[in-house]
Amino acid sequence: MQTKKEVVQKAIVQAASKEFLDKGFEKASLRQIVKNAGTTLGNFYNYYDSKEAVFASIVGDAYNGMLYLINHHDEWERRDELWEIQDVEIWRRELKILIQPLIPAITTPFVILIEGSAGTKFSHAKEDLLQILESHFIEHMDEFNPHYQQAKIARVLAEQLVYALVMIVKNYEDESVRHDLIVEEILFFAIGVMGILKAF
Amino acid sequence: MQTKKEVVQKAIVQAASKEFLDKGFEKASLRQIVKNAGTTLGNFYNYYDSKEAVFASIVGDAYNGMLYLINHHDEWERRDELWEIQDVEIWRRELKILIQPLIPAITTPFVILIEGSAGTKFSHAKEDLLQILESHFIEHMDEFNPHYQQAKIARVLAEQLVYALVMIVKNYEDESVRHDLIVEEILFFAIGVMGILKAF
Amino acid sequence: MQTKKEVVQKAIVQAASKEFLDKGFEKASLRQIVKNAGTTLGNFYNYYDSKEAVFASIVGDAYNGMLYLINHHDEWERRDELWEIQDVEIWRRELKILIQPLIPAITTPFVILIEGSAGTKFSHAKEDLLQILESHFIEHMDEFNPHYQQAKIARVLAEQLVYALVMIVKNYEDESVRHDLIVEEILFFAIGVMGILKAF
């Protein structure tokens, strides 16, 4: 029946999510997944066509969300007046609102997509995100201080920002905790970037 | 005899380093390593007892160095007066010197140890480093501002600092470039942390 | 009820026939059959007990017909006077009539039986037919020329005659085309056999 099917399907998705999160797509074992889901290997294929199919079903939305963000990155926050503000508390307050629409995207599937998609058709996702962030940073850094010497750091910053988001999701499950930490992370990030770009 | 042996051994270590760096211990293929090293599977075992043995020989020094740093972390730089300085350029200059002894530790074996040791007896190394950093951060943050609310960010900061160092090594081979970027990263990091802790 | 059942059953038989014809019994996929029949795996077993059962229902009549022909092969055409005729056109005309009763037997189920029954209880059918034909040929050849040296060719001739009929059915769907080609084939066959048996 429908009911039973959904139960097993959810069990598979949950077990698969954990496995993909822990080991990534390639090292993930279907045998382990179905064992944890309480079903059998053969039965798995009544629900998904392949290991990659269940992966896609898990990260699909996160991927499309990311694509949307990337394709609309020119509409990202242009709250340039913020950069003049010196009061961190005001920053916090503003960021908390600014970040709001991003929160639903920063979830376990997003982490799996970024960290565990090697060997799948999504393997380029992480690089796509990093490149858009890197060029975004370089652009901002150049606006802010065209004489800055260490433009190469942009790549490293992009990687660590993405990684920070990933780690927040991995370490903390509570949504409001995640929200606070993402705000704090971006605050930290913005201040750090500004700091290395100008005296203060 | 001795000479030839060393040549092969070096070839194995080099090929294995590249493989471990690219794929991590578990995904690394011994067949690929010996092929790139120009020897055979059987002969590999004349040099190392196992896949893990060659891994250990590669990351061993980095691990011990890391252990030393961890065990002597109470002797870490306490240039507290720096925190009063507002001029970023002075920070840069001082950090460049301060960082100097750390540079030799931030190498490919270190990256392999941190990123690729899952499945080996070194798998706890990353966590050990992260915990010492995390508690170190918490300590400093508490000194700096005992009223700060988001202590949980310490964990995330620790992870991203380590990750940033890893990325610098992975993305840039030139040593002086690495040095500059590490300085810049730590500068960015310090400013960011200070920023979220207090108004400025 | 009855009506619906027959519709489904016919759909199954039709889809199965195509699948068995294309791939033979063993390579045929039940999943493919039910998909093409517009029903489900489970429902298939309300109509047939097994993959082999539907196979049997398809080839059963062809098999019994073949059995009948084999068991009554001593009553086969003995139009011995034909062998004296030299005019091919007369042969054609006579064969066209002689072949008539055979035509309804040379159909898709017959082809499936001969070509696709490996792995079923009908797997011996092809061999049975070949043996009767072979001994039939040997008998005729011996009558015709007792000094002929290559009696072993009888086996090969039997196989290729059967195969030719199979190919005619497989390649041409139009019944009158089939009829013409069967006549031509048997004509070709008879002339060839006579040819290698004697000068003419």
Added chain:
Amino acid sequence: MQTKKEVVQKAIVQAASKEFLDKGFEKASLRQIVKNAGTTLGNFYNYYDSKEAVFASIVGDAYNGMLYLINHHDEWERRDELWEIQDVEIWRRELKILIQPLIPAITTPFVILIEGSAGTKFSHAKEDLLQILESHFIEHMDEFNPHYQQAKIARVLAEQLVYALVMIVKNYEDESVRHDLIVEEILFFAIGVMGILKAF
């Protein structure tokens, strides 16, 4: 050692040849092959990269030989004067010589190539051969009797000629027996074709 390796390799090739001959590429089971070869599945991959690789090593020469014959088919026998000869015994004698160079090509690997290559990169081989034969036949038939009505039989004839060669190899292992039967088959074939084309 080399010796041992060759023994196993030969055992694999022999067992695989039998399996491919009996079941064709797709239905052939590697597990069955290695069992009959007296080795293990894992070890098989020390000798061949894949199931298809061992298949290719078996049929490769036969395929190249066939390609050569196809590409040089315009140089095939043009012993047109033979067609005027009425004495079958002379035909036999001439064919025996004419066929000689073809014999080494008509072997077990050839049979596997023609009958068992579905699912491999050689799957088109049979069709290639059939098409060249069919057009060859049509050409000759048209020369011989431009008014002949049943040109469609050319396809059927091509298929049964190839099949006859396959059956000769499958049924008889002795080389001289094969030679005699191939001669007889082609003799039968030529006479049959001539017969349906003209009165005699």
Added chain:
DNA sequence: AATGAATGAGGGTTCATTCAT
């Protein structure tokens, strides 16, 4: 009559490791 979830055996393939030579 119909669904499709569940099972278990088998398919080809890759792997680190052992060992006789």
Added chain:
DNA sequence: AATGAATGAACCCTCATTCAT
């Protein structure tokens, strides 16, 4: 010191069939 054949477990996937609903 060097070879690579041999092993056995694990990998993802497909299959015909059964059965509760």
